[in-house]
Structure formats: structure tokens, C-alpha cells
Amino acid sequence: MYVTVFEPSTFVNRPALGIYPPADWVGRLQAALLSTERRDDTPVTPEEMSSSKEGQPLGCPNLAVLSFNNSFYDRTVGCLGITHSKYIHKLDFPVPDWPVARFPALKYPLEDHVRENQEEERRCLTMVEELIDAWNRKGMPVAAVAVEPIQGEGGDNMASRDFFQGLRDITPLWRWRGIGLLVDEVQNGCGATGLFWAHEHFRFSDTPYVVTFSKKMLTGGFFSKESFVPKDAFRVFNSWVGDPSKAALLEAVVKVIKGDNLLDRVKVTDQHLLNGLKQMQGKYPGLISNARGLGTHCAIDFKDAASRDKTIAKLRERGVHMGACGAATLRLRPALILENKHVDIFMESFDRVLANMNS
Structure with missing residues (x-):
């Protein structure tokens, strides 16, 4: 307190x-x-x-x-x-x-x-x-x-x-x-x-x-x-x-x-988040690529802007708010209180949306 x-x-x-x-x-x-x-x-x-x-x-x-x-x-x-x-x-x-x-x-x-x-x-x-x-x-x-x-x-x-x-x-x-x-x-x-x-x-x-x-x-x-x-x-x-x-x-x-040592928490969750993004790009290679980040300030590129924007809309329907930047980039800006369990929840939703996009 x-x-x-x-x-x-x-x-x-x-x-x-x-x-x-x-x-x-x-x-x-x-x-x-x-x-x-x-x-x-x-x-x-x-x-x-x-x-x-x-x-x-x-x-x-x-x-x-x-x-x-x-x-x-x-x-x-x-x-x-x-x-x-x-x-x-x-x-x-x-x-x-x-x-x-x-x-x-x-x-x-x-x-x-x-x-x-x-x-x-x-x-x-x-x-x-x-x-x-x-x-x-x-x-x-x-x-x-x-x-x-x-x-x-x-x-x-x-x-x-x-x-x-x-x-x-x-x-x-x-x-x-x-x-x-x-x-x-x-x-x-x-x-x-x-x-x-x-x-x-x-x-x-x-x-x-x-x-x-x-x-x-x-x-x-x-x-x-x-x-x-x-x-x-x-x-x-x-x-x-x-x-x-x-x-x-x-x-x-x-x-x-x-x-609350929130900067130390970022140093724990950042690798979990980036690894999750890398796993997703390995699973959907034709759709996303270039997973990158510094801390939890992460991003990933889509094959085109339309796919990126549709993914953002579908994620919002699942209660996940994301942002766009660049030509076809999805950017992640989580709060400093992010924990690994929150990353797992996001990755589950991200995986389901990408699977439907790729079908």
C-alpha cells in the first residue's frame, strides 16, 4: 500500500x-x-x-x-x-x-x-x-x-x-x-x-x-x-x-x-511474451513474422494491413485491445503489472484468432 x-x-x-x-x-x-x-x-x-x-x-x-x-x-x-x-x-x-x-x-x-x-x-x-x-x-x-x-x-x-x-x-x-x-x-x-x-x-x-x-x-x-x-x-x-x-x-x-519492483517484473514477463510471439509466427509462417521487442514493448508483422486490422478487430471481440502501427504491424503495449498468466491468456486468444484467419 x-x-x-x-x-x-x-x-x-x-x-x-x-x-x-x-x-x-x-x-x-x-x-x-x-x-x-x-x-x-x-x-x-x-x-x-x-x-x-x-x-x-x-x-x-x-x-x-x-x-x-x-x-x-x-x-x-x-x-x-x-x-x-x-x-x-x-x-x-x-x-x-x-x-x-x-x-x-x-x-x-x-x-x-x-x-x-x-x-x-x-x-x-x-x-x-x-x-x-x-x-x-x-x-x-x-x-x-x-x-x-x-x-x-x-x-x-x-x-x-x-x-x-x-x-x-x-x-x-x-x-x-x-x-x-x-x-x-x-x-x-x-x-x-x-x-x-x-x-x-x-x-x-x-x-x-x-x-x-x-x-x-x-x-x-x-x-x-x-x-x-x-x-x-x-x-x-x-x-x-x-x-x-x-x-x-x-x-x-x-x-x-x-x-512493487515492476521493472523487475517486466524483465520476467518480457521473454515469456516474446517467446509466445515467436511460437505463433512459427505456427503461422505465412501470416505473421518478425517477432521483436525490448521488454514488453513488443510487436509482430502481418503479411498485409488487411490481415492485421482484421486480427485486431477479432481480438477486441474477445476482450483483447491491441494497436496498429507501421504498414502492417501489430504492437503490444501491456501494463507494467503484466504477469506470465496474462501472457498465456492473450496467447490463447491470439492463437484462436490466427487459426481462423489461416483457415
Whole structure:
């Protein structure tokens, strides 16, 4: 039993945190977000002040953010500039002309395609460097590389630690390029992979410069290295910049995750879940393939979107709610309290639906 006492005012009032934060706001952040164990000033010239209001250099420099095919970040204009998963997100919107690299398309099972996958990841890293050089030459230097630990909306696409460390090696601030690595944990964060943050699996030689989060974290935001923190007020800002009630709820969630050792539970159920998916693809080879996952953040591909969508509908009729992503991928996003017995219940329903699909 975990009891957290909240002041009623936390939920009744939503202050404009950027201007009038409550007295306990810093303490709330430390108890919730910061407890997950993650974290040459030059004067602005008059020319920069004036030109920035017009959206022109010097104030607004010609810089680019490099991203990957099949990525998804959201629907605001800046985020659409690095979103490349579905046309419907971007149709009819103007977006920045920024470089797009290939995200590795791995072959499964991984143990049978080690050499091919290593070559694929090297090709993708080479493309990243070539694009950075190309955009430098065209006068629009790459300021950051944005990447998802697992491409959720784009099809639950995964890559190895070597690939992500390769990105980290390309983007250190102490090299001449001065490029920041931005890791999007909106879908991957909060424990589903067996670690609180998915990028922890990559054991980076140095942490990313910015990490974004939302969804299961109950509030949206980011944390960053000190060097990325703006020195001036209102640089990263809106009237609300957060919600004390959501931070209070997140504090309770984090306490339960830690107190009930839910991340350890994920490390038990993940293999049972992935093994079950592999057994199903062995039983229905013409219908499903490419079972994969990190923790219980798992997925499997169907032969086509119609088969995937019909399977989802039939599973819902049996009380199992599933999701779709990518071209023909079924994605699994179970709660952290998932146990092996729940996996067995799902696999029984999954097996029956697939059998009818295959008949």
C-alpha cells in the first residue's frame, strides 16, 4: 500500500507555472521526475533582436534537425519537420526542408542475420554523416539529430546498441560539428522496456543532450544537459509549462513502480511474451513474422494491413485491445503489472484468432 497525501489545491488550482509556481513545485519535480535518476553566455545583439522578429538571420539562423524515415514526433510545425511516418500527419502543411536519414531495417531473427544487420546499420550511420556534410555545404548546418529508441508509430522499428552509440559518437558537442543528440522517449519511457528509460539499454558513453517524455509519464516535458538550458526567461515557455496535479499523480506512479519492483517484473514477463510471439509466427509462417521487442514493448508483422486490422478487430471481440502501427504491424503495449498468466491468456486468444484467419 502506497499512500501519498496531496494538498487539494494541487488539483483545484492550475497556476501559470512559468510565472506563479506553487511553493512546493520544485519538490514535486524532485519526488517524481528527478527521482527516476535522469538529468559562454553571449549578450544578444540589437541585430539579432530585430531579425529574429522577422524570422531572418542573424536572429533566426538557417539550421536543420536531422531525423529518420518512419519517425513520428507530433503535429506542431516544428515536429512535423522531423515526422516521416504517415502522409496524413503532414498533408497540406508547410514543413522545414530538413535532412532525413534511413533508419535501420533489421532482419529477423536477429541471431540469424548478424552480418547483414551490422552492414545495414553501418550504411545508415554513413548516410547520417553524409547528410550532415551535405547540409553544411548548402549553408544549413545540422544542429541536432532526433531519434526514437524504438520507432513506435512508424512500425516498432528497432536498432542495436552499436547503432545508437554510433549516433552518439557522431554528435558530441566537443567536436567541430556541435550537434546535439535528442532522444524521444514519449512512447518508450516509463518502464515498458524493463528500464525506466529505453535509451538506458544502449549504455551510451555519455547521456543524450535532450530527452523528451509524455504519455505514461502523465505530463509532457523534457530534461537536458545543463549546456542546453536557456539562460534567459521565456526562451522555453508557455503560460502553463506543466500541471502540478499531473506531477503529483506521477509521484504516486513512480512510488508504485519502485515499491512493487515492476521493472523487475517486466524483465520476467518480457521473454515469456516474446517467446509466445515467436511460437505463433512459427505456427503461422505465412501470416505473421518478425517477432521483436525490448521488454514488453513488443510487436509482430502481418503479411498485409488487411490481415492485421482484421486480427485486431477479432481480438477486441474477445476482450483483447491491441494497436496498429507501421504498414502492417501489430504492437503490444501491456501494463507494467503484466504477469506470465496474462501472457498465456492473450496467447490463447491470439492463437484462436490466427487459426481462423489461416483457415
